[in-house]
Amino acid sequence: MYRVALGSALALSIALAANAQAGNPFGDLKSHASSSKSTAVTYLFPEQVTVPADKPSAVDLHFNIASGLHINSHFPHTDDLIPTTLKLPEDSGVRLARANFPDGVDFALPVNPKEKLSVYTGEFTVHAELVAARGEHLVEATLRYQACDNNACMPPHSIPVVIDVIGK
């Protein structure tokens, strides 16, 4: 159990500790972590969208979660868990009219199979509705999430979601 947990925790670090620094108390985790620049969640696409100006337009945003990890869905089963959320900066020329997140998948930690968490794993898509002013806008949205594996969790983290939105 101890070995499994440590191995799992190690892997979580490898997956997530892109910003691991010297002095990591867990020995050569540091060397693994520094060799990995990956984060738990990666924004996949689109990089550019063209939408009718000033009209709500559906844009699907695709993300990938690193293997072996899960993140809370937008609708975690309990209030203390941190939901996955999407935000757009206010002055970007593009407004997020709506963000429809997929339902999470019920998941239980092996050591506590009775308690279900609502999570995303693998790839997931956020169905966003954007309203863009006329013109081209380089938008840096933010996806905030909190990732875990079967034995350990990382602090909540945000990644940039950069999209070139053209309103015509």
Add this chain to the structure above:
Amino acid sequence: MKRNVLVVGIVVIVLGMLSLAGWANWQNRKQAAAALRAQQSQAILVPASNDDPAHMSSPLVGKKAPGFTLTNLKGQKVSLADYKGKAVQLNFWATWCAPCKIETPWLIDLEKQYAPKGFEILAVSFDDLDKDDPKLLAKDKAEIVHGADALHIGYPVLIDGDSISKAYGDVEVFPTSFFVDRSGTIVAATMGLTSKDDLEGNIRKALGEGN
């Protein structure tokens, strides 16, 4: 006629170059996608580490536990030095950490069992604190109190773990525990959920009873 041939030739060359550029661009994108996949594949769980004893310890093991002073949920200052002469488990956790919720009942039991021998647990919360906004800060603290109450934690819960994270090697995985013996030396460390037996073994080590 010659001119037409020349124009057609130029058009063919331009089209050829465009095709080549398109193909090169496609190749680049394909390589970038492959690189991304390769990068993501690095995040796959790595079993090789499981049998390597180096991963089961920490460079901090055998060293003096870094001193600190934090605030408990009642607003009182608590220092590690206050626990001199006792075996202490520093349990780094957060209210949003699902594995921590599984571990906490084990810790509560173990603390009750070993407290008579001089064992104490200090839970150090890594929940975010909005220090610049008094209202949000009060809300943050209330949420930690609520989380600790919900788990029936009776041992001290300290806040602002982030402020001592660096001293303990930039803790970024939860739960993480350091086991400190009566002389203030870290004798064991665990990262992630282990088992009640493992925790007990480390507590006994901190008390000078185990290996």
